[in-house]
């Protein structure tokens with residue numbers, strides 16, 4: 225079985241870490257067998273925008289639409305911006321164009337990585353921030369060019385919650401919790417909202433409660449976003465899958481990344497009905513681009529998320545084995561203290577970390 | 582000099598902690614002299630709503646409008662809600678009615694309180710989340726009954742940033758940083774936004790940059806809200822005053838509270854051009870109401886913020902001394918391990934903690 229991947233290395237360290245992810249995916253594929261992966265490299269990003277005035281190439285658009293998945297490195301350069309000061313963010317448009325509503329952002333504490341919390345239970349942190357990625361406040365992202373009030377006296381943005389997307393999102397959350405439960409997870413979904421204040425959030429929660437009925441094997445509960453931010457520094461080890469609006473998910477996934485040693489291991493999948501985009505949640509860090517310093521683990525773990533996704537879509541079980549191989553190898557290498565990324569004060573650059581996997 | 586305070590004890594432990602705050606303010610007033618404070622107790626809250634169908638009494642409205650400040654305990658009971666599922670939140674309307682744009686939420690690590698972070702530098706955490714309190718996403722709070730799309734297929738809320746409010750807010754931030762600098766603070770203001778994605782946030786940042794020019798003695802910088810959430814678990818001791826939109830401030834102030842031992846010491850001031858409201862940032866915890874278990878410190882420290890505010894408005898310096906007396910007494914009592922609230926596993930209830938101050 226052959227899979228074709230639209231591969232956008234993008235800007236800055238996006239290049240370094242995508243190379244690493246492709247290498248590790250290739251190695252896993254050779255060890256497990258039963259499928260093959262072809263990477264089709266296409267252009268997008270801030271550097272591409274500087275040269276062409278477009279943030280994504282027609283080839284990249286087409287490959288993203290037609291191929292089996294999108295693997296992305298990182299996008300953005302501080303000196304290249306749109307006129308209104310906002311950044312070059314073609315991936316926001318890809319999220320919208322392909323309706324990649326389910327943003328899966330795992331937060332997991334590996335051995336020998338910096339833990340911020342004093343409580344030893346923090347070593348067992350293992351949760352998912354499921355961030356809705358097409359609407360919520362990002363409905364108004366500047367790149368979407370919505371009409372609306374915006375002058376020098378007042379600017380408005382709109383937070384939009386729709387029933388169809390929210391139903392799919394919550395179902396995704398429950399299915400994910402069920403899958404994790406089969407692998408030893410807690411079987412819990414927490415709806416994070418601000419339903420005490422906003423009608424949109426009361427609507428979000430109402431749909432959550434409606435969908436929860438179909439998943440009696442999963443514990444469903446709620447928390448307000450402010451209380452959840454507090455709980456994530458107080459008892460993050462209690463959570464499993466948390467589902468929330470786009471902007472809230474952006475904030476809590478970074479907070480989660482901070483708890484377990486930074487964005488260098490923050491992987492990310494953005495999944496829609498017909499497409500999937502996989503990228504590290506970190507930025508392009510142009511200051512260290514090409515210097516073999518970037519931590520490639522976020523990209524590599526995103527690669528594992530991609531294999532899992534392809535397995536789901538194709539029914540090909542060997543892909544699950546390859547994904548597990550990558551995840552287990554990373555966990556074991558941390559456990560044995562064999563990966564010591566520069567990001568954590570270690571001496572290993574991008575290539576050295578990649579070689580250990 | 583006499584000051585008259587509209588005092589709304591509200592629901593649940595609001596009663597217990599307001600009594601404590603009044604006692605401590607009274608004691609400070611007697612020790613320092615030079616001013617007197619009269620508390621005028623008026624009704625508002627969920628219990629009042631259950632009885633009357635109104636969330637705030639006409640007397641409370643009038644007292645809040647006419648007297649020198651508003652002291653509030655806590656509002657809300659889980660079983661008393663509006664029909665659309667949102668909570669009874671008259672304080673949101675007070676914020677809007679009196680244009681209490683500057684929400685001051687101090688986060689400070691006291692000795693012998695639970696610190697969540699492993700890094701010993703966390704013991705020096707001392708920052709302010711300055712939360713805009715009248716617009717931003719809360720422009721759409723259900724209680725304000727704005728028109729707009731809200732049906733069973735889609736619900737929209739609006740995030741609104743206006744120039745006049747934002748100018749005042751940023752000026753407030755810089756003045757606050759300056760005042761803190763005189764007392765040994767870092768002299769830094771960080772504008773927390775999401776200006777890389779939203780026009781409203783680019784506008785918020787632009788106004789920040791405009792106003793910063795008038796405060797060359799204060800270091801002004803920016804951070805995106807997601808990165809700031811991460812930085813608050815990685816290096817919170819580096820920050821001083823952070824200024825941000827309403828919803829972002831709600832989230833980061835709770836996160837900050839979590840870092841330094843929970844909402845039991847989370848004080849709060851909400852200040853406008855002509856009014857000020859002072860209340861603990863915690864909820865009404867009806868499960869422990871009247872049981873002498875609540876930690877009164879958030880309310881007591883909010884009382885000190887009120888004295889500081891009255892000093893600013895009246896020019897009466899003895900009020901500053903009284904505020905400092907309360908703050909120093911709390912710090913010293915923690916230092917000497919004389920206050921051990923139940924919230925932190927200690928044996929001291931509301932009254933016992935209050936007696937130590």
Ligand SMILES: CC(C)[C@H](C(=O)O)[C@@H](O)C(=O)O
Nearest residue numbers: 300313316474505777778807
């Ligand atoms: C760069 C930015 C547009 C993006 C987002 O906010 O979605 C990033 O923060 C992320 O989390 O993927």
Ligand SMILES: CC(C)[C@H](C(=O)O)[C@@H](O)C(=O)O
Nearest residue numbers: 420421450657670673831862
């Ligand atoms: C109770 C709620 C309306 C309120 C808010 O969100 O403003 C509270 O969380 C706060 O922080 O004061």
